Amino acid sequence: MTAVHRFRGGALPVVEPSDGLPLTEVCAKVPGRVDSALADFDFRRATRAVWTVVEEANRCIDAARPWVLARREREGDPAAGARLDAVLVALVAACRVLADELRPFVPGAAARIAERLTPADGRLPTPRPLFPRLREDTRPV
Numbered sequence: 001m002t003a004v005h006r007f008r009g010g011a012l013p014v015v016e017p018s019d020g021l022p023l024t025e026v027c028a029k030v031p032g033r034v035d036s037a038l039a040d041f042d043f044r045r046a047t048r049a050v051w052t053v054v055e056e057a058n059r060c061i062d063a064a065r066p067w068v069l070a071r072r073e074r075e076g077d078p079a080a081g082a083r084l085d086a087v088l089v090a091l092v093a094a095c096r097v098l099a100d101e102l103r104p105f106v107p108g109a110a111a112r113i114a115e116r117l118t119p120a121d122g123r124l125p126t127p128r129p130l131f132p133r134l135r136e137d138t139r140p141v
Helices: 002-008 022-039 043-064 066-074 078-102 107-116
Strands: none
Touching: 002 066, 002 078, 022 043, 022 078, 043 066, 043 078, 066 078, 078 107
């Protein structure tokens, strides 16, 4: 995850995700909602449930503004640093939930997401695009 690299040098903070974050609550409910939808063969409802994680993660980023928290931390505000750590951990946890819940729909992409969220030597792998752009000379005609 790029934000972990930008703000923490790739090292995922060792803190518990905040139970007060709506993102954490959404992530806790999604697996059951997806399982229920798939049991009913309702793929639209399952994908809508997965999408709620994406929407809530975007709201979390908009509300927390991690770039502002990082700036405040650099200016000497330790509370901003603690909040940034909690937000980063919650966002990575949300991405892990996405990887798990996307597996039935796009197994290859889900595996790539999970791979990018697996620390090696305490650091997340260097970020790279999940779906790299095709160069102009390699596009199908």
